[in-house]
Amino acid sequence: MNFALRVHRLRKTFKDVVAVDCLDLEVRPGECFGLLGPNGAGKTTTIEICEGITSSDSGDVEVLGMRWSEHADLLRQRLGIQLQETQLAEKLTVYETVRLFRSFFRQGPETAEVIALVQLEEKEKSRVGNLSGGQKQRLALACALVGDPELLFLDEPTTGLDPQARRQLWELIDRFKLDGRTILLTTHYMDEAERLCERVAIMDHGKTIALGTPRELIKSIGVEHMLEFSGGGSARALDTSVLCRLEGVRDVQAENGSVQMQVTELHRAVPALLNELGRQGIPLTELRTRSATLEDVFVTLTGRHLRDE
Structure with missing residues (x-):
């Protein structure tokens, strides 16, 4: 060619x-x-x-x-x-x-x-x-x-x-x-x-x-959706290790009071997340979902955001 x-x-x-x-x-x-x-x-x-x-x-x-x-x-x-x-x-x-x-x-x-x-x-x-x-x-x-x-x-x-x-x-x-x-x-x-x-x-x-x-x-990263949520001040008490074992969840990262989850099956992950938050007594103050992007590819490969210095 x-x-x-x-x-x-x-x-x-x-x-x-x-x-x-x-x-x-x-x-x-x-x-x-x-x-x-x-x-x-x-x-x-x-x-x-x-x-x-x-x-x-x-x-x-x-x-x-x-x-x-x-x-x-x-x-x-x-x-x-x-x-x-x-x-x-x-x-x-x-x-x-x-x-x-x-x-x-x-x-x-x-x-x-x-x-x-x-x-x-x-x-x-x-x-x-x-x-x-x-x-x-x-x-x-x-x-x-x-x-x-x-x-x-x-x-x-x-x-x-x-x-x-x-x-x-x-x-x-x-x-x-x-x-x-x-x-x-x-x-x-x-x-x-x-x-x-x-x-x-x-x-x-x-x-x-x-x-x-x-x-x-x-x-290639095997993730179709990103799910991000916040539980206010109560989120600090959240046991994120349990979230990693939820159905349809591939990875969980917590930062500055917000939790971001890499999700393969959104329709299964969201109900499972809501049930787990209720079980732990964590009030949900914010919930966002979006499709995976090239930035998610980069973060998955390197652990750094594309606009980091």
């Missing part, structure tokens, strides 16, 4: 820190591939090596069947890159900024067309310094799209945005996907990965610890 991106035994160290540790990745043409993990997992270092920004210590990287050491000029014409933090000249207008980036490429849509694509027509005469955070992110995406790229790198593109701005950016990414282009996306928002990505790789300490579709990874 031809891959849009292929990474083999990639390694990168900084002083005494191993940022990427013999990493293997393969991204298929036309898919949105998510690279997930907590801060410090090695996501940004990996994507910067793939973008040709950072050199690796060892390993091999093929981008669109080419290598940076041999085809740097050609690759720059065929890639779109949105960095984790894009610093644009604040005195330039939106139109001037997009026109400047468009001048770096031999082909691509017209400046006005790209501005319309990211829905900034009303702001094309506004200076960059006067844009909101969401508008700046859309402008950064426009700068990544001006060369009509075959492969788009997006490094945490929605970090710091409000929910409405995030969803607007998701819609723009969906439009890019519909054209059959390839996307490598890094994020620590699990709803974003489940919404946008066909496949995801979860990284931790520079290595891949899980790979597959979001549904495959969630299914």
Whole structure:
């Protein structure tokens, strides 16, 4: 199979820190591939090596069947890159900024067309310094799209945005996907990965610890639902070891007066829990259920939350 991106035994160290540790990745043409993990997992270092920004210590990287050491000029014409933090000249207008980036490429849509694509027509005469955070992110995406790229790198593109701005950016990414282009996306928002990505790789300490579709990874931990409840001050007296033996319960974790249970059969676990709480005399003050997510996969594999520092 031809891959849009292929990474083999990639390694990168900084002083005494191993940022990427013999990493293997393969991204298929036309898919949105998510690279997930907590801060410090090695996501940004990996994507910067793939973008040709950072050199690796060892390993091999093929981008669109080419290598940076041999085809740097050609690759720059065929890639779109949105960095984790894009610093644009604040005195330039939106139109001037997009026109400047468009001048770096031999082909691509017209400046006005790209501005319309990211829905900034009303702001094309506004200076960059006067844009909101969401508008700046859309402008950064426009700068990544001006060369009509075959492969788009997006490094945490929605970090710091409000929910409405995030969803607007998701819609723009969906439009890019519909054209059959390839996307490598890094994020620590699990709803974003489940919404946008066909496949995801979860990284931790520079290595891949899980790979597959979001549904495959969630299914792999053998848990369909998460059940969380609180019993107020009385919860401190709760014997959680008994809950582990309830029907349909796989694991129980208690923290800060709240109890979270990994459940395989919700319809059996909830009545069993209510009966046990009644038997122990624990009043139920709060009860929530939800489907298992990619974050639950990560916690199960590593014991840490994806957004932990």
